[in-house]
Amino acid sequence: MTSHTAVVARRRVRTGTLFAIMCVIAVVMLYPFFYMLDNAFRNQAQFARQSGHSAVSWRLLFTQLPVWRELLNSTLICAISILLILAVSTTAGFAFAKLRYRGSGLVFLAVVAALMVPLQSIIIPEYVNLGKLGLINTYLGAILVYVALGTPFATFLMATYYRGISDDLIEAAVMDGLGYGRTFLRIALPLSWPALATVTVLQFIQIWDDLLVGLLFLQNPQQRTITVGLAALSSGRTTSIPVLMAGSFVSALPAITVYLIFQRHLVKGLTMGMGK
């Protein structure tokens, strides 16, 4: 009896300790958001003395800065890039996973190798190439860079997912009269929702939050993305922190929303290939 009580007590202490640790981690993670939101509702003076709230920063943000335009630019670039990444990675992933052809292993190895190349090491050649093609300061230029950077990982993820789909299923569709193209569209693609969601969320967060590519390839104020716009705001001679905080919150909101919507699929997608 005494031993049972001791076990229960030990279990409670362990649970309590874990809970306390998780609380500390949650505070560390959430405090920046709280700080951002809290200070977004102050004016300069209120920010300086850290008391009082007002919506003046929000009015300034939406009336004096091209936030809507920048949000639209970010959305457009993000959406088109992700669509292209999905189009390439799903078809390539399916081909790597399910079609037998000479050299497929080698090509897949090259795709995986591309994952290891850091963005910083290829950004200058990319800039030179796009410059030669006249694509600097165009949406297409930035989109192509994002697609080139995002496709290897997405292809790797999709190929891994399609490898998990039984070959019998693909062959059954072929026997049922479908070619490989329609088998991909009617069978493989509808079954790959978790992987599609994973690629979408990861690429959305990556592209939406990216600064370097936007800064280099979209220097024209009309084509700036939200992150470039915020960077420009903070690099001025007098930076309004409350306005910057409001802008940061606006910038973070879509990524958080996308994550929350696809969260369930994301977990499934990231753990695929780890067993049944």
Place this chain on the structure above:
Amino acid sequence: MAAIVLDGITKRFGDGTTAVRELDLSIADGELMVLVGPSGCGKTTALRMVAGLEEVTGGTILIDGQPVNDTEPRDRDIAMVFQSYALYPHLSVYDNMAFSLKYRKTPRAEIRRRVGEAARILELEPFLARKPRQLSGGQRQRVAMGRAIVRQPRAFLMDEPLSNLDAKLRVQMRAEIARLQRSLGVTTIYVTHDQTEAMTLGNRVAVLQHGVLQQVAPPQKLYKRPANLFVASFIGSPAMNLLEATVERGDGGPQVCFGTHRLAVGERAVREHPGLGGYLGRKVILGIRPEHLEDATLVPDAAPGSVLDVQVELREELGSEVDVHCRVGVDPLHPVADGEPGDAAEEIEPLAAAIVARMDPRTTLAESQSAKVHVDLAALHFFDPETGASLRAGG
């Protein structure tokens, strides 16, 4: 319906492995042909070549006289039932069954009629709106069958469709498949490693080993007149007892001797195994089916020269019969599955001294007991120890 001919087909993979070697097989219109053999014998590869899922390295596959080596799977008009059932998990039972018809531009009313008819035959009507994950193993198997039936194809190919079911359901579904195939009359190639399934289902059974066809025959012929040692040992459960023996001339005709035992096989054995005469003084492999061994006390008129002295090692009660594992005073031989094809002598392991007898349940033989076992001399098999070929007339 269609006749299918495999004319010397060979499959060699890129790594040099030959899965199927010059397989000649002719399947008549409406026939159910079973391909049986141990794992890796090439039966599934042969089936996949007929389906068009595997390229043919050599030889020709003919469907209704037309070579189809270069015909796409979808254009062969063949339906396949997979071991895993391969049901589309995101589609309902109805859509799974209607899938191929939709892509063949079949009118909607006709699709409804055919799916409805198949669902009625397979008792799937209450489940048409369900997804595959909501079905039991047996129901999924029936949906897989239904998907094949609605197409009304020229032939069915079935790749171990019952192997994922439990033993009881397997027996039920086996009967179901046999009944369906007979009522539809569709040419069917059925692959299995289960010799019971092969024997109960097939009009004819083709036994393969290492990609080589060993024998093709109706089930009873295969059992009673195996062409070689491999077929003799593969078909039948428990397996045929194989013993190395010497043929000698006795007073009443030829005798086979092993250890201290002499079985007076008589002239009848020579008539049925004309080759046996040439083995006088030489070794043969003697084959005895377990059911041809009986407790001698239950055979009152047992002829002299038909009884073996054995030591009982194990008694297994099966209800309607009893399997008695015995040891005889001679080295028996057992086939080994991974020998080289055609090299029967290397497939024999002259070590174990056990034989199995399937006896009448009235037998009182108990473990560790010395006993006399009667051999049905009219049902013996003889094989050449070098080639493994049967010495029976006509193979």
